[in-house]
Amino acid sequence: MSKNKKISMSVVRRLPRYYRFLLELKNNGIYRISSQALAEKMGASASQIRQDLNCFGGFGQQGYGYDVPKLFDELSSILGLDSRYSAVLLGAGNLGRAILNHVDFASRGFELKAVFDKNPEIIGTSINGIAVRDVDSLAEYCQSHKVDAAFLCLPKDSAEQVADILYQCGVRGFWNFSHYDLSMKYGDVVTENVHLNDSLMTLCCCMTEQRRSDGAE
């Protein structure tokens, strides 16, 4: 049913947001919505919504709109949320632990299998029911277990070291919180970068820009 054209990254980045709004509609018992109504709710243009959804096939119906539960299911499928990608988390520091506690992996298509760190004080302890292992045993673990994805919550230098091991063991998906640029070295991996420091700098930049233009007015 899906059109065989590559989906642009701009569209992919909007899909999770559609998914969220559809879920909310569904939970509120709304079973039908028009692109216009959804656009107003989301602060987007109706045209964009129709064009985005049409990348994957015509889910709507003229004169009616979109069937909410159906569209929601289609989105889940497009996003691949029914997957069970096995994942490991690297670095059980503040950030890693926050991710562990805060993110619901299962509903996003991942199954967290193991956590690794190099700090002897926390190796052997348990977080959210998952034991923290010694990072030295990473290669061994990856060879005996199929690992699809890795969540990198460690500093740049450590990230560089573990990335090599992970890549050689066939890991091709990375959720990268470090400043190490994976995609520079490995061409065939899927990388999703989350750079918190960059994000905060961007905020600072925009606030400063606004302040300057306010002053200039």
Added chain:
Amino acid sequence: MSKNKKISMSVVRRLPRYYRFLLELKNNGIYRISSQALAEKMGASASQIRQDLNCFGGFGQQGYGYDVPKLFDELSSILGLDSRYSAVLLGAGNLGRAILNHVDFASRGFELKAVFDKNPEIIGTSINGIAVRDVDSLAEYCQSHKVDAAFLCLPKDSAEQVADILYQCGVRGFWNFSHYDLSMKYGDVVTENVHLNDSLMTLCCCMTEQRRSDGAE
């Protein structure tokens, strides 16, 4: 010196990365670099780098390239990192604490002044030397202290509640980790969203897309 044309968001989002690479060059004692060399290092095109930097004025010199320390200083200034925006953090749960411990606010132009939460068990305790206050005292605090920015590390519903208070007290910069859409309601605020769950879904989507196209080959 800066050209009076609005900088596009695409450019702004690249600036922190330039900043990072420039800092590294500077730390390595490299005081001069051409757009070509920087492009290779960053995996970008030389043309893009020249065009990006030129939005702010001609920092380079023909036949020579760019002076690293000078360019670094210019970038700091463009990003506004010498600012001292006063900030408060809302929500001292896992995520909030991780942000507190993990992010260096000062070097990104912010000064964290206070932390608020609604959980009685942690109100009064101290994180990183900053006392956690009762969120009920937020309005009072904001009225007696100038607050430029807020970091929202709480669930959607709570975010909605505090956003109103913050906006009414004049806060115009938001680092938003919640799923509440601030920019929908308030037009004149600067919002930088970090949606971890969306990010993970995006990774899942891209991995699934790759898997599908691998299978089709």
Added chain:
DNA sequence: GGCGATTTGTCAATGTTTTAACGAAAAATT
């Protein structure tokens, strides 16, 4: 100090993304 090599700043061309317009299909209404 002159000359070839280097490298920027900028303009033009290309590619991508968003918005607008409209025919066609289905629903709602009379």
Added chain:
DNA sequence: AATTTTTCGTTAAAACATTGACAAATCGCC
């Protein structure tokens, strides 16, 4: 059952972003 309204899917246009090309400026060398 016919007509009006709604609303999609699609095509065309506009806006925006990236890449390529080259003249002009500066550097480094002889």
